[in-house]
Amino acid sequence: MGLTGEQWAAIFSVAILLLDITIRVVAIIVVPRNRRPTAGMAWLLAIFFLPFIGALVFLLIGNPKLPKARRAKQAEVNRAIREATHRVERVSDTSSWPSWFEGVVRMNRNIGALPLIGSNSASLIGDYAGSLRAMTDAIRVARHYVHVEFYIFALDPTTAPLFDALADAVARGVRVRVLLDHVASARTSTYRKTLRRLTAMGAEWHLMLPVQPFRGRYQRPDLRNHRKILVVDGDVAFMGSQNVIDRSYNKRSNLRRGLKWKELVARLEGPIVSGLDSIFASDWYLESGERIELWEAAFDQPAAEQDLDCQVVPSGPGFSTENNLKLFLALLYAAKQQIIITSPYFVPDESMLYAISGATQRGVHVELFVSEVGDQALVYHAQRSYYEALLRAGVRIYMYKAPYILHSKHFSIDEDVAVIGSSNMDIRSFELNMEVSLLVRGASFVREMRAVEEQYRAESRELTLEEWQQQPLRSTVLDNLARLTSALQ
Numbered sequence: 021m022g023l024t025g026e027q028w029a030a031i032f033s034v035a036i037l038l039l040d041i042t043i044r045v046v047a048i049i050v051v052p053r054n055r056r057p058t059a060g061m062a063w064l065l066a067i068f069f070l071p072f073i074g075a076l077v078f079l080l081i082g083n084p085k086l087p088k089a090r091r092a093k094q095a096e097v098n099r100a101i102r103e104a105t106h107r108v109e110r111v112s113d114t115s116s117w118p119s120w121f122e123g124v125v126r127m128n129r130n131i132g133a134l135p136l137i138g139s140n141s142a143s144l145i146g147d148y149a150g151s152l153r154a155m156t157d158a159i160r161v162a163r164h165y166v167h168v169e170f171y172i173f174a175l176d177p178t179t180a181p182l183f184d185a186l187a188d189a190v191a192r193g194v195r196v197r198v199l200l201d202h203v204a205s206a207r208t209s210t211y212r213k214t215l216r217r218l219t220a221m222g223a224e225w226h227l228m229l230p231v232q233p234f235r236g237r238y239q240r241p242d243l244r245n246h247r248k249i250l251v252v253d254g255d256v257a258f259m260g261s262q263n264v265i266d267r268s269y270n271k272r273s274n275l276r277r278g279l280k281w282k283e284l285v286a287r288l289e290g291p292i293v294s295g296l297d298s299i300f301a302s303d304w305y306l307e308s309g310e311r312i313e314l315w316e317a318a319f320d321q322p323a324a325e326q327d328l329d330c331q332v333v334p335s336g337p338g339f340s341t342e343n344n345l346k347l348f349l350a351l352l353y354a355a356k357q358q359i360i361i362t363s364p365y366f367v368p369d370e371s372m373l374y375a376i377s378g379a380t381q382r383g384v385h386v387e388l389f390v391s392e393v394g395d396q397a398l399v400y401h402a403q404r405s406y407y408e409a410l411l412r413a414g415v416r417i418y419m420y421k422a423p424y425i426l427h428s429k430h431f432s433i434d435e436d437v438a439v440i441g442s443s444n445m446d447i448r449s450f451e452l453n454m455e456v457s458l459l460v461r462g463a464s465f466v467r468e469m470r471a472v473e474e475q476y477r478a479e480s481r482e483l484t485l486e487e488w489q490q491q492p493l494r495s496t497v498l499d500n501l502a503r504l505t506s507a508l509q
Contacts, residue, residue, distance in 0.1 A: 039072075040071050040072075043067065043071045043072070043075050044067065044068060044071060047063070047064060047067045047068075047071075047074075047075070047078075048064070051063045051064055051067070051078070051082070052064070056369070058369070058370065059447075062504055062505070063078055063082065065504070066078075080240070080241070081240050081241065081242055083240055084240070084243075084337055084451045084452055085240075085337050086239050086240075086243060086337045086338050087239050090239065090306065090338060091338055091340075093305070093306055094302075094306065094338035094339065097133075097302045097305060097306070098132075098133040099133075101133040101134060101298055101302070102133050105133075105134065105135050111136055111137065111138035111329045117461070118354065118434075118436075118437070120350075120354040121354075121437070121461065123350075124347070124350045124351070124354070124459070125331060125459075127346060127347075127350065128331050128333045128343070128347060128459065129331075131333075131339065131341050131343045131346065132332070132333045132334050132335070132339075132343050133334075134295050134298065134331060134332045134333070134334070135295075135331065136329055136330070136331040136459075137290075137291045137292055137294075137295065137329070137330060137331070138291075138327060138328070138329045138330075139290050139291060139327055139328075140288060140289065140290030140291060140292040140327070140328045140329075140330045141288070141289045141290055141328065142286050142287065142288050142289075142328055142330070142460060142462075142465050143286070143287045143468070144284060144285070144286055144287075144440075144468050144469065144472055145260075145284070145285045145286075145287060146282075146283070146284050146285075146428075146472055146475070148262065148267045148280075148281065148282070148283055149178075151258070151260075151262055151283065151285040152178070152179065152181070152182055152262075152264070153181075154258070154285075154287060155182060155250050155258050155264075156181050156182045156185045158250070158252045158256050158258070159182065159185040159186060159189055159250075159252060160185045160188065160189075161252075162189045162194045162252045162253055163194065163253055164194060164195070164253045164254075165194060165195040165196070165197070165252075165253060165254075166186065166189055166194060166195075166196045166197070166250070166251070166252050166253075167197050167249070167250070167251040167252075167297060167300040167301075167304075168186070168196070168197065168198040168199065168249075168250055168264075169198075169199040169200075169228075169245075169247055169248070169249040169250075169299075169300050169303060170199075170200055170201075170247075170248050170249075170250075170263055170264050171200075171201045171204050171205075171244065171245065171246045171247065171248060171263055171442070172200070172201065172204045172205050172208060172263035172264065172265050172269075173198065173200035173205055173214065173263070173264045173265075174205060174208040174209075174210050174211070174214050174263075174264065174265040174266075174270070175210050175213055175214040175217050176210055176265060176266050176270055177266070178265070178266040178267070179264050179265060179266070182264060183217055183221075186198075186218075186221060186223060187217075187221035187222075187223075190221050190222040190223055191221075191222075195224070196221075196222075196223040196224065197223070197224045197225070197300075197304060197312075198218055198223050198224070198225040198226075199225070199226055199227075199228050199245075199300070199303055199304060199307060200214075200225070200227060200228060201227070201228045201229060201244055201245045201246070202227035202228060202229060202230040202231060202232075203229070203231055203241065203242075203244060204244060204246075205227075208265065208269075208270065209270050210270070226304070226307040226308050227307070228245035228303060228307055228454075229243055229244060229245050229454075230307075240337075240452075242452060243337050243452050243453075243454075244452065244453050244454070245303065245336075245453070245454040246442050246443075246449065246453035246454060246455050247259075247299065247303070247442050247454060247455060247456045248260060248261065248262060248263060248442050248456075249296050249299060249300055249456065251293060251296055251297045251300055254293055254294060254297055255289065255293060256287065256288065256289050256293060257287075257288045257289075257292075257293040257296045257297070258285055258286065258287055258288070259285070259286055259288070259296055259440070259441060259442070259456060259458060260283065260284050260285035260286050260428075260429070260440055260441065260442070261283045261284055261285070261364075261427050261428050261429045261441075261442060262281075262283035262284075262285050262427075267280045267281045267283075268280060268281075269281070274395065277393075277423060278423040279393070279395060279422075279423050279424075279425055280423060280424050280425070281424070281425050281427045282420065282424045282425065282426045282427060282428060283427050283428055284362075284428035284429075284430060284440065284472060286440050286458065288330070288458075290328075290330075292328075292330040292331075292332065292458075295330070295331070295332035296332055296456070296458075298332070299332060299334055299456055300312075302334075303454075306338075327462070328460055328461065328462035328464070328465055329460070329461040329462060330458060330459065330460050330461075331458070331459040332456060332457075332458055333347055333441075333456070333457045333458070333459060334454070334455070334456050334457075335443065335450075335454070335455045335456075335457065336452075336453060336454030336455055337451065337452060337453075337454070338454065342450045342451060344441075344443045344449065344450060344455055344457050345369070345371070345372070345450040347439065347457060347459065348372065348431065348439070348445065349371060349372065349375050351431065351433050351437065351439065352372070352375035352376060352378075352379055352433075353375055353378070353379075354433065354437075355379055355384050355433040355434055356384065356434055357384060357385065357433075357434045357435070358384060358385040358386070358387075358433065358434060359376075359379055359384055359385070359386045359387070359431075359432075359433050360386075360387045360389075360431070360432050360433075360470075360473050361386075361387070361388045361389065361431050361445065362388075362389040362426065362428050362429065362430050362431070362473070362476065363388070363389075363390065363429055363431075363444050363445040363446075364390065364391055364425060364426055364427045364428070364429070364444060365396070365399045365403060365444040365445070365446045365448070365449070366388065366390055366403050366406070366444070366445050366446065367399060367402045367403050367406070367445070367446035367447060367448075367503075367506050368406060368445055368446070369447060369450070372445065373406070373409065376410070376413065376415060377409075377413040380413050380414035380415060381413075381414075385416075386413075386414065386415045386416070387415070387416045387417075387418060387473075388410065388415055388416070388417050388418070389418050389420060389426060389428075389473070389476050389477075389480065390403065390417065390418075390419055390420070390426065391419065391420050391422075391424070391425050391426045392419040392420060392421050392422050392480075392481070393422040393423070393425070394425075395425050397502075398502050398505060398506070399446065399502075399506070400502075401495075401498045401499045401501070401502035401503075402446075402499070402502040402503045402505070402506040403446075404495070404499045404502075405499035405500055405502065405503035406503075407483065407488055408485070408488055408489075411483070411484070411485040411488060412485065416482060417482065417483040418476065418477055418480035418481070418482055418483070419480055419481055419482075419483055420476060420479060420480045421479060421480060421481060424479075426476065428472075429441060429442060429443055429444055430469060430472075431445075432466055432469050432470070432473070435463055435466055436461055436462060436463040436466050437459070437460070437461050437466065438459075438460050438465060438466050438469050439457050439458065439459055439460070440457070440458050440460070440469075441455060441456050441457035441458050442455045442456055442457070443455035443456075443457050446506070447506055
């Protein structure tokens with residue numbers, strides 16, 4: 021005699037209960053392992069409140085590292101860079117360095133493989149259209165090769181001249197290689213058009229971190245390559261915060277709100293161009309399997325006028341440590357006079373909060389530039405949840421006025437050390453994104469960055485603790501909920 025419906029229902033209920041208990045017990049064992057305590061607690065809360073959905077999401081995005089084979093290739097690349105750049109350091113008079121600077125340089129070399137190198141020049145471009153023109157002009161005079169690597173690389177009316185310059189370069193025999201992040205670029209409205217244009221012009225291109233499971237190419241789907249690099253002939257390079265797309269990102273919601281992105285790009289000449297080229301060569305090898313041999317002439321570029329000491333610091337889930345976070349923390353603790361941070365997505369971890377509050381307590385002047393409005397709701401509200409603690413610690417917060425999104429990413433301390441690059445100061449950039457940062461020591465460069473910061477200050481309004489305490493309860497609740505989700509890494 022078969023089981024009745026009630027008996028089947030009872031068996032099903034018991035099975036669900038046992039599975040629920042099993043998920044919770046296994047989560048306690050698996051989730052906290054090799055994970056930040058805050059992230060582990062956030063994942064456990066998600067799984068305990070929604071065990072089946074939480075466990076499924078954890079299986080999809082719970083591992084913040086790239087696949088083992090990919091990490092092994094990154095380690096192979098790092099070893100090759102260290103061997104090829106052994107004893108290539110060529111820097112200015114080390115007697116003028118701050119006492120702590122050598123230790124930071126050594127740390128970056130150990131974790132990121134690349135050396136500090138001197139005799140460089142750098143200029144900052146804060147005009148969105150101006151930076152695209154400068155990159156286009158550099159491509160137009162390319163003689164040997166152009167290396168393009170961007171998180172978002174999209175053909176539209178704003179970027180069409182740059183694509184035309186690439187096509188002209190190919191036509192005159194210049195080798196053009198292009199890397200673009202798969203998921204980020206695929207979300208643009210002109211993704212297919214962009215790929216067809218690259219193919220038609222004869223450029224070689226590959227997707228970075230592709231999510232193509234049916235082609236055997238898959239990793240955690242929200243691990244992204246967030247770098248923005250352009251190198252021409254090994255002579256000039258561009259890097260910073262700006263993607264190659266219209267400043268509205270061609271999104272209806274942005275156009276409706278009138279949002280426009282504000283960026284900062286560094287144009288570089290001198291031996292440090294080889295450092296950025298090595299990042300491109302590494303990513304090209306990781307995505308295509310093809311090696312680009314740069315090392316015969318690596319770091320042999322002639323000395324540039326400014327004589328800046330520069331070091332490229334790559335970071336991301338292919339490395340065993342959070343290279344960018346370690347660099348930022350080292351500088352925060354080293355600062356003696358002032359710290360000025362610009363980050364569109366500022367969601368610090370506990371270590372960074374301690375470093376910032378410790379800086380203000382020892383008398384260091386600290387300023388933070390953020391946007392008045394946000395383009396990503398969760399990150400925007402998570403960021404806001406830290407404002408009260410920062411204001412109480414003595415940090416001066418400047419909010420860049422709408423409708424602009426201040427997307428620049430840079431950081432300066434005292435009078436002669438700065439960092440610029442693609443990295444935000446949030447958990448995503450520290451753990452999930454492949455980023456590139458440039459450490460620069462040189463008073464002339466910092467003076468130019470100070471001028472940029474002064475412009476931001478003139479176009480921002482300062483947030484006060486009194487104003488912040490008038491926030492409605494609903495905003496506080498949203499901010500705190502978003503803060504909890506930010507730890508799910």
